[in-house]
Amino acid sequence: KAGVTQTPRYLIKTRGQQVTLSCSPISGHRSVSWYQQTPGQGLQFLFEYFSETQRNKGNFPGRFSGRQFSNSRSEMNVSTLELGDSALYLCASSERLTSGTDTQYFGPGTRLTVL
Amino acid sequence: SQQGEEDPQALSIQEGENATMNCSYKTSINNLQWYRQNSGRGLVHLILIRSNEREKHSGRLRVTLDTSKKSSSLLITASRAADTASYFCATDEGTGFQKLVFGTGTRLLVSP
Numbered sequence: 001k002a003g004v005t006q007t008p009r010y011l012i013k014t015r016g017q018q019v020t021l022s023c024s025p026i027s028g029h030r031s032v033s034w035y036q037q038t039p040g041q042g043l044q045f046l047f048e049y050f051s052e053t054q055r056n057k058g059n060f061p062g063r064f065s066g067r068q069f070s071n072s073r074s075e076m077n078v079s080t081l082e083l084g085d086s087a088l089y090l091c092a093s094s095e096r097l098t099s100g101t102d103t104q105y106f107g108p109g110t111r112l113t114v115l
Numbered sequence: 116s117q118q119g120e121e122d123p124q125a126l127s128i129q130e131g132e133n134a135t136m137n138c139s140y141k142t143s144i145n146n147l148q149w150y151r152q153n154s155g156r157g158l159v160h161l162i163l164i165r166s167n168e169r170e171k172h173s174g175r176l177r178v179t180l181d182t183s184k185k186s187s188s189l190l191i192t193a194s195r196a197a198d199t200a201s202y203f204c205a206t207d208e209g210t211g212f213q214k215l216v217f218g219t220g221t222r223l224l225v226s227p
Contacts, residue, residue: 031213043203043217055217088155094213099163103148104215106158 001027004093004107007101012113018079021110025093027101031055032074033104041054046089049074050096061085078112121204129226131165134222138204139184145207147180149189149214151200158203161189194225203226 005024023074025032034046045058066076078085088111092104112115122137147163150158162202164180171178177190193196201222205215
């Protein structure tokens with residue numbers, strides 16, 4: 001099976017702009033989670049989507065949003081970009097067969113730079 | 116917020132030596148996972164150990180879990196230069212959600 005794919009891989013934006021990142025999960029996986037990685041804060045959970053519904057959300061401002069489509073592909077959007085949004089954004093998918101936490105498989109990430 | 120700390124923050128060894136990394140966490144868990152990250156790329160899943168397991172092996176990897184001490188260790192035996200990476204532990208905080216809370220990571224450098 002193909003792994004998790006993320007597009008674009010690199011992105012440069014300026015403050016105040018908005019950005020949309022895309023994630024295609026492993027075939028058959030219905031759960032998609034997003035994480036932000038920065039040198040200062042490390043890896044932080046953004047949100048999880050399952051069956052097109054947001055199941056959980058991390059401690060991020062409302063400028064960060066996401067959605068999931070019927071084919072499980074997911075997008076996340078950041079509006080009114082700030083310099084501090086510069087980060088590696090990682091998407092992960094899992095089968096979510098059980099009620100517990102499953103193994104999550106990560107994509108290569110999107111490196112966002114805000115100037 | 117991060118679940119806990121990893122120790123050491125950085126580790127430098129020679130090829131062939133063993134590398135041990137420790138992870139401490141704060142809350143009860145359902146399971147704990149270890150991931151590897153090469154130079155700012157995506158995370159590669161290494162191993163998952165459930166809260167009712169004490170030890171698990173996968174190839175050159177051995178993971179232990181002590182829920183009474185809220186700690187885990189990852190041992191890589193006979194290290195290779197290709198093992199150079201950052202290693203992270205991650206827990207689910209016992210919620211059952213697909214939310215992972217990561218440790219601060221250990222940077223491992225294996226020199227030929």
